[in-house]
């Protein structure tokens with residue numbers, strides 16, 4: 001069983017140019033399956049400027065960029081897809097806006113029902129979490145490893161695990177069958193820098 005790294009940006013990017021240097025180093029350090037641009041409480045203009053700078057860094061390395069929350073901004077900025085939560089644009093509307101070629105994922109917390117609904121509707125992945133307390137996001141629903149095991153055994157739609165995941169605690173999620181581990185702080189806040197954070201995940205994930 002193999003899991004891949006799904007990287008998410010920090011929630012604020014005060015210096016986008018400096019972030020792009022860190023991002024390039026991180027993507028060059030080891031395998032990253034995709035990047036999600038997740039800026040919270042930030043003006044649309046700033047999100048679009050960030051996407052403009054980040055997109056070439058990703059695409060030069062063959063890494064798709066997904067926009068969090070906002071399929072409309074995903075389209076404007078040329079992102080490859082988007083991630084929507086249960087309080088965001090509904091999946092069906094996101095798909096209608098972005099079209100069949102976009103990669104669209106849906107937050108399903110710890111709910112088999114939400115995941116089956118999203119999977120049947122055509123989501124490219126379902127996301128379960130939070131598996132551990134997160135220093136990035138306070139308000140989360142805790143998820144169990146069992147929901148991952150059940151999904152991985154029963155379904156073919158890929159599943160993402162998120163929430164407080166680190167190089168040290170991710171092994172049970174990998175064993176449970178998570179296709180992707182979505183990570184913020186364990187890479188961007190890694191003591192030796194983001195590139196070292198990606199390398200540390202690579203070492204764990206390749207077993």
Ligand SMILES: Cc1ncc(COP(=O)(O)OP(=O)(O)O)c(N)n1
Nearest residue numbers: 068083084085086107127160162182
């Ligand atoms: C891969 C992935 N999984 C879950 C989330 C959380 O989405 P949501 O519940 O909409 O919360 P916010 O991220 O918008 O705060 C995610 N972004 N990515």
Ligand SMILES: Cc1nc(C(=O)O)sc1CCOP(=O)(O)O
Nearest residue numbers: 129130134136140163164184185
């Ligand atoms: C964005 C997000 N969504 C979550 C959920 O449970 O749906 S947890 C989370 C934060 C993930 O960041 P970190 O890897 O730093 O914990």
Ligand SMILES: [Mg+2]
Nearest residue numbers: 069084085088
């Ligand atoms: Mg959201």
